[in-house]
Amino acid sequence: MSSSRIEILNDGGLRHDARRPYELRSTSFQLNTHPTAEGSSTVTQGLTTVQVSIFGPREPRQRSQASHDKAIISVEVGVVPWAQGGGGVKRVRGDKRLQEIGASIRQTFEPVIMTHLYPRSEITINVQVLSADGGILPTSINATTLALISSGISILDYTTSISIGLYLKQPLLDLSHVEEQDLPNLVIASLPNSGKITLAQMETRLHVDRFEEMLSLGVEACQVLKTEMEDVVKSQTEKIVERMGVRSVVSSGMAVDE
């Protein structure tokens, strides 16, 4: 029944979760959340939480896939059974939908990671969706960027991603699950420093006149996300530098002992 459906955008200009159209959901970026991976991160946007771990560069598991001049990138996506938002459908590894998300992530990062620096090797990106409330793909891309940074793999730039929906003529940023179901939407990933777009994905129909506006808005939103991300990375790095400084004091102390 239409009357019991939620209002996407009410007359007060508020969305169903009281955000305004250009407001993103609350974000949290954490680095190094996986103990054994080369690099990892956990990103939360609203109620969507994704953990990404990077393994590699390492020898490819299948020799035949190895490329002599660059690293190959493989992506695995999994959803934990208790992550809601799938409409009650449990997704298992190998699910078509998840494979597609994996392929999108791979395509997004292939031009970003400097693969020519790691010939004959494989970089594995493992994505785990811990809770889902819309925007799995953009959140995964954001988390992958951070995980890559924490792993020390060379990349060209931050890659940030956002979903943009369209309600009547009003674009909405960072859609929740409910909005995603109701609105035509577009996911873009861009390199904010150069403004280049590495991914623009759309599964619904959209009028061509609105597309350009949404695209440029998405690029701007990616810029905002990047600023936020950069702050986190810098403060993390500062902490590490601080800790390294401490260790150097200790080691010099040991030197004194000797």
Next chain:
Amino acid sequence: MAAATTALPSSSKSHPPITILKRARADVPLSQNKFSKKTARGKVLNILRERYLRDDIPCGVEGCQVCIDYPGYRSVLPLKGYTDHTKYGQGQGHWLVIDTNIVLHQIDLLTALPISLPLIIPSTTIRETRHRSLPLYNRLQQLIQDEDRLIWVWWNEEARETATLPKEVEEGREKESINDKNDRAIRQVLHFYPEHLSAALSKSMKPPKLILLTDDRRNREIADGEGLLAVSARDYVDGLIGEERARLVDLVVGGVDEVSAGEKKGKRIYQDYLPQDTLLAGVKTGRYHQGHFNANQYNYLEGTVNIPGLNKPVLLVGREAMNRSVNGDVVVVEILPESEWKAPGSEVVDQDVALRDDDADDDESPGLAERERAKAKEDIMDVDEETKRKPKNILPTGKVVGIVKRNWRAYVCHLDRSSLSDAALTSSSQQTVFATPLSTSLPRIRLRTRQAPQLLDQKILVTIDSWSINSRYPDGHFVRSLGKVESKEAEQESLLLEYEVPYRPFGRAILNCLPEEGDKWKVPVKTAESLEWRDREDLRDLIVCSIDPPGCQDIDDALHARRLPNGNIEAGVHIADVSHFVHPDNPMDSEAASRGTTVYLVDKRIDMLPSLLGTNLCSLRPFVERLAFSVIWEMNEQAEIVKVRFAKSVIASKEAFTYEAAQLRKDDKSLNDPLTQSIRLLNTLAIKLKEGRLKAGALSLSSPELKIHLNSSESTEPIDVEQKQQRETNSLVEEFMLLANISVAAKIQETFPATAVLRRHCPPPKTNFEALQDILQKRKNMTLDVSSSGALAKSLDACVDPKEPEFNTLVRIMATRCMLSAEYFCSGSVSKETYGHYGLASPIYTHFTSPIRRYADVLAHRQLAAAINYTPLHPSLQSKSHVEKTLSVVNKRHRLAQMAGRASVEFYVGLALKSRGEKTGQVGGKSSREEAFVIRTFKNGLAVFVSKLGLEGLITFQKDTHTFDPDNYTINVPAPSGTGTANGIGQMIGISVFDKITVDISIEKNQNTQRGKVKMVMVGPVNSENL
């Protein structure tokens, strides 16, 4: 890099900054909305939704320094509240806060409240209303958007200060219901505002008081406990001063409190409805059935429910079975075991007569109950008898167990004079009276009013509020008066209201969409850069003319035809280019979409588009250049299409003919100019087109079309009525319009297979014809072959009675009534096999040729323009759901407009009969003696059709001297007593369906209802006055 970052913000000036909302850890409990939901399959899902708390919700108070910079702030609520109130008028006056029940039950009061009364509406109220009733929600939205009013919406759930959480379930306490939670949320608003104001305003200013308007007694008690002011609608209105009070007091609906008091008193007449989820589950499992309730307009104690999936309607017999359903409601019925199935009764039971003496105050008066019981018994006996006699007429019989959706609206009524006591006729104390709706398929409505004497001979608008289980009648309240009975203004307005025709003048926002030049607008001079001329064909030199009924101002279509050098004929239909002026998604477009169609009443036209467009800029008037959308065919001699093309064009019509003038011009052998030749050419083509169409199996149906002669355009006194004449040129225009529609339909369906706007006419189920076939077989020994439209057309042609030339028309009218009505649909929503148009025997059809007066045509224009790459298609027309929604409105409007038009004709026929009677100087207006055909026989009467006037009437026999033979559709009445003895067994004369009788038609005013009623009395072969 620095350059890049500075470049970005400058491009973003068009919109507010993009920010990331940060949710504090402390907010978590308030910002997560956790609930469980049951899916359709019965699985329970736990759902967690996020909610952000905002600190920037504006309060809307005049001069508030805190909120002034928040987005959306407007100064709406004045610091001086409403003071014209005896109880709450002191000091700074007051503001009102309303809860959901007020919107649900007192919406009429709400819209009538003084404009200067400041009103705060919490978002909880809006949301709950939306959840409960969409029509009321829409009315509430209208109210909120009214800029003259001092209404402010406080988004209480979103604002940090007033956000609420469902209470945790505690030991030993009941779980808080959703209603209680919402009430608490609304009360929170009353706590918030004074606090906010004392912080925001300087100390010296005293803010107005906030008053909670609620009809929920418990809510009021809790509010009192919390130190808030709460008042019921009745008490509040009682406290208003002077005129306002008098104006509003009747609009207050009894309120929840009174109903609960009433419940204890009376004994129950009806069964309770089953709970909603039982109903839904029952419908799903097939135990119950859901459908629209149709009251029988001949018998108020009987109704039917049409259920999709069953080929026969479900019959409801008696009050208890109908269980408080009102015509149009969506009800759930339980079908009784087959042993209890019945056939519909064949007696006319008029509510007005049967329940004449019912007392409005007390429906338990013993006399009445007795009488009704007797009546009901009789009725059931009648039904039983009927059942025994005609086993094949038996319908599945059921009873209503619940209502899914009430379709109550405001009804046009009269006060029932007999429900007023003599003393009450002058007193202005509050009294309970009956209002009788205009439509016979509605029950009488009980209402309380203080102005009964004034309302007596007025048409009034009444809405139903509730119908309790111990009341025979629904309770309603008075909305407003339309004017004196039988004054033309009141009748016309009541007609428009009754058929829900939107007739308000076009608003400013709509008129702003018109071209700035107004009526000075002209097709600009042809230049390369002119926007109007882009991709348009210049057809100004073509000999184009229009043919319309006399007095037509909105000329949609024009035609031309000419010989081509290769021997073929070029024929063109040029349609007004409305889509050039009406752009999608602006106020004019949405208004046109909601109006759906122009409504033609006898003396008035309610336009779909502002008249500047309809009768001037779009109208293809002669001798001026106009924009058009042309369909141009190349045809051979046999009228077969060789080629068709569509183009936006500019034309200059050479002449505007009436049908008559065009016919004369064509027949005048002395004329041989290009224009006349063009008409002749069109005519020869049209004749061949028609032949082809009829060969393919198209039906020629009939419904009586009348023309009413008015005295002059001002006085609108009808003088006379005649049937419309059909000329050759009518059919000329019709054929080409059909052809254009078919060509366009094929084109847009090909280009937009999912969303093309088409029109179809489904083949009627064969069972629809059973009754007619049986009558024809028995009475006239004729058969009707309904296997296909072609077969039907053939057998209809064969139904000729050489003695009665009108008989064929009558059969056609009756056959038309057996059919389904044509409807607009979106090509993606039904399967391709069902696109066909049954009546026209065309596999595909749409409406393209009258965009000035039909909205579906405007949509078809837009789609065709996109199909020929003239403009891109607007996104709304690519969305199936949007097209479906729009078309369902247009379908409904179209149907209602037709009904309104017919009712208007009926009203004027009545007036014409009356004036005819006055002219001949006879007393009592007994004037017209006409021939009529019997179309239906009842146990105690006849339904007849006067084809000359297109009027249907009912003749009832009061005495029991007749016998009824339902198998032969015959009623036997005693022959005039002049021939034999009065008390002996006189000769009987049989009158059956299709017989021709003579009737006297007069207009009789019913004393109770003040309704002018067409009364027919049979005068030949037998005078029915004494029967």
